[in-house]
Amino acid sequence: MPAHPVSFDELYAAHYADLTVQLYAYFGDRQEAQDVVQEAFCRALTRWRAVSAYEDPVAWIRRVAWNLAVSKWRRSRTALSFLRKQRPSDEHVDGPNPERVALVAALATLPPAHRRAMVLRYLADMPVAEIAERESVPEGTVKSWLHRARTALAAQLSAEPTETTEGVRNA
Incomplete structure (x- = not known):
């Protein structure tokens, strides 16, 4: 000790x-x-x-x-x-293409409610009624958000008509 x-x-x-x-x-x-x-x-x-x-x-x-x-x-x-x-994976995932980058940047400029409505409608394939229920608003409000969001995105993505934005509008 x-x-x-x-x-x-x-x-x-x-x-x-x-x-x-x-x-x-x-x-x-x-x-x-x-x-x-x-x-x-x-x-x-x-x-x-x-x-x-x-x-x-x-x-x-x-x-x-x-x-x-x-x-x-x-x-x-x-x-x-x-x-x-381990065998090397033959699968190679490319990064996001310019169209996706432009779309994500344009979505980021939308108000949060409009952006959520667009994502839920077009990426999650949710019907307008389900979005309205989820957001606790009338269906007309969701339709209005979607219309305004599409208008804003169209204006942003067509501001510079390039090959990149053409692909986004056609997507």
């Missing part, structure tokens, strides 16, 4: 940086080293009555940190091995 029992806070303050440097040298990643050392100290704190009675509590924390580091390294190695064995 140590001459005078050291508090957890004192031990942490005195040894956290040293242990982190040691694990950093192993991992080559400072964040991983900090995570492992933090976890080791958390485990020591939950068992502090027993750990503080050890002849060298730092040795116990260091052992736990190294065990955690090795476990993490093994899990990473296993995951990489698994990923290497």
Whole structure:
């Protein structure tokens, strides 16, 4: 048993940086080293009555940190091995085309109620009656929102008649 029992806070303050440097040298990643050392100290704190009675509590924390580091390294190695064995996906998804970007930008300029009505009607294929019920407004209000939204979108998307906006209007 140590001459005078050291508090957890004192031990942490005195040894956290040293242990982190040691694990950093192993991992080559400072964040991983900090995570492992933090976890080791958390485990020591939950068992502090027993750990503080050890002849060298730092040795116990260091052992736990190294065990955690090795476990993490093994899990990473296993995951990489698994990923290497997987067939590469032939499926390639292109990013959004210019028409979609223009449409999303135009939708963003609409008032929220109009934008919701357009999305629910044309993307979710909801009937006007269902949109009205969902929004707690009369059907005439939803029809008005849709009309105003279509008018605003048509004005925005036809402001610069280009090949891109032509595709949006035809979509």
